[in-house]
Amino acid sequence: MKVKVDRELCIGAANCVGIAPAVFKIDSENKAIILNETAADDDTILNAAEACPTQAIILEDDQGNQIYP
Numbered sequence: 001m002k003v004k005v006d007r008e009l010c011i012g013a014a015n016c017v018g019i020a021p022a023v024f025k026i027d028s029e030n031k032a033i034i035l036n037e038t039a040a041d042d043d044t045i046l047n048a049a050e051a052c053p054t055q056a057i058i059l060e061d062d063q064g065n066q067i068y069p
């Protein structure tokens with residue numbers, strides 16, 4: 001699974017970091033960045049994406065098809 005953050009949508013709420021701290025980190029601009037998209041299982045990453053209040057986390061399968069949101 002591929003994980004992206006839309007920096008325009010991210011408001012730095014850090015819900016993603018709370019759920020998957022090995023995958024997401026807040027950078028100096030208060031936006032989430034991807035540390036390591038393989039550092040959590042797919043369910044955990046999906047939970048993090050669903051917890052994002054602005055749906056800024058975009059998930060794609062290995063073929064590049066968007067699976068969330």
Ligand code: SF4
Pocket residue numbers: 005009010011012013014015016017024031032051052053054055056057
């Ligand atoms: S939960 Fe969403 S808005 Fe909050 S830091 Fe993560 S990506 Fe950004």
